[in-house]
Amino acid sequence: MRDLVVAGGGPVGLVAALHAARAGLDVVVREPRRPPIDKACGEGLMPGALAALTDLGVDPPGVPITGIRYVDDHDSAVAEFRHGPGRGVRRTALSAALLDAVAAAGVEVVARPVEAVEQRDDHVLVDDEPAGHLIAADGLHSRVRRLVGAERDLSGAKRYGLRAHTAVAPWSSEVEVHWSRRSEAYVTPVARDEVGLAILTDRPAPFAELLADHRGLAERFAGATWSPVRGAGPLRQRVTRRVVGRTLLVGDAAGYLDAITGEGIALGLAQAAAAVEAVVAGCAEDYETAYRRLGRRHQLLTQALLSSARVPAVRRLIVPTAARLPRVFGAAVDQLARPA
Template identity: 30%
Template sequence: MPSSERVAESADVIVVGAGPAGSTAAVHLARAGLDVLLLEKSTFPREKVCGDGLTPRGVKQLHALGIDTSDTAGGDWIKNKGLRVVGGGTTIELDWPTLADYPNFGVVRPRRDFDDMLATMAVKAGARLRTATTVTGPVTDDATGRITGVVAKSENGPVRYAAPLVIGADGVSARVALGMGVNKRDDRPLGVAVRRYYTSPRADDDYLESHLELWDRADPDHPRLLPGYGWIFGLGDGTVNVGLGMLNSSKAFGKTDYRALLRSWLAGTPEEWGLREENAIGGIGGAALPMGFNRTPHYADGLLLIGDAGGVVNPFNGEGIAYAMESAGIAADAVLQAQGRSGAAREAALAGYATAMQLHLGKYYRLGGMFSALIGNPRVMRTATKLGLPRKHLMYLVLKLLAGLYDGRRGDWADHVVRALQRAVPSV
């Protein structure tokens, strides 16, 4: 082979992408004794467009990795106790529910620090991390079509890495999946989000704040209702993460200057919040949100797709970190079950990942797809906000449904309702 195509390194498993999904998978596999090669296009620390907030569902995944989020953990985790929802002239504070399956608190930590921490944990577990390495596509066996490695651009030029299994955790671009012919599905929800940091007196807040209506009140006599939904998450260090999102079910999707939209909304917020240009930190970042399993199959021919590469963002609320980490854990378990097997038995274990993902989230994401289609209509959204927010009993159910925070067994009346709704729909 030409020198540019010689195998630079080989491993039991290659993980492409060291975000929350990829690093979590690498931690699980390396701890189990597998030789893991973790490839990341950036260098750490690095910025990512995100709300920086984790619900209790995400906190559960941190605990599964053995990460200490207690008050004695050095102050790295800024805890929150619930969600504040603003819309229709109403503001309601909803505490995270007390459940058997999830803790009753969320946390906030900037992705610049969070992703670095997880990647470092993967290295400590035994994974080999290669940064500044941009994977451009898969290497396949000509006879079988199975993936046998990846090709990449590194600081030293083109390189090739070999492994019998590859985990695609390379985000919405999903270059490895595309190279294997796994294209995104247009019948699944897609979102877009932009965010910016500001210094603000709202930095210390016990609640994550969600705005179901975005108002431009720069002209008090002629307020304008803008498309999309917004958030304000205090980071506890004098700064806040502020952003907005929009679903492709909205008529304004793809026709909107999202950065200008963010500025218009913030110009109409109270002056004392400090969300003005002179208090901005850095620019406005944007990213796509692949939702509802918009790229399948999640396993085929030696390639497992996790996180955004597999479209695992929750279509109800745009949450991605928790579900990325969950998919990583499920994929890692399938890979470990395949060890020591051969032939059809090995393939059955690996294919079990796709089945497990369907059982885990398929019906819930089907409901989420229906929900996202409905709220894309502004009139439906306004009516639901006006009628629903004042009814705290109803909002307790809505919180459990939208945040995926319900007990899988027993639980209270709301848990039973959420489970019943899922039984009534087919899987995605």
């Protein structure tokens, strides 16, 4: 019987497997998608996320990110990272680096989804195969979350994300967040000759139409050739609990509020470490407490920004206020940049 099965071979699942291997557990990853795995995301690793990967010996290729800049048609505000840079990394490059690390650690990755979960007192059956525990890191629309009955109905406004790349040399070492009346556009340098553009909105529309709302970006990218657009959403996912018997939910599978602060990977990596720690200690329920502790700061900041962005009169003031109060803006960015 294996000690641990990890469902999902994205960054959070692979990091969970690395922590498990370091702890001496017999672990296998179940991931049906063909590697390296791509996903619609902003592709900016905050300094805390980069530090967590470095601690595991993972050094994905990319370009340094020195801070966050908010931009609208009239104002801009910048906050530099205070404790070292982050990194812009293509999602496929991050996937490849983590898969190499997992292979070097002797962890097997099996090209199969998890399709059935049954809880037992002293083990869990994963597709009729016994394991000590199951960590679900299978993403925003987690199958395991549904299988163990931890999913809650969605209510309220739905938000969606789109992402594409273009062969344009980065003009800044910061992630730029451009605000329009109906979306936020995140420009992330991911190579010396490439940037990614991720757009978040609650009003689904074609990528080109949403880009046109951001006049400065539309002018800069005039005539650009874009890669195929990837989408994600609805972003908000609710769960009843993060621990169900011997199954622990991590990353997006554990519930998700929004990508507006760009902290998702850093938080997911911290959750992966905490989940493995609980498994090693033989106290899976401890992870529920750790999850709440790790997510408290992120939840507060994300909810505050999201609530402000939903009110048009307040939304228009976000960038001007950040420009007028640089210390406050810098402190908020510092909270997001440091380890979870």
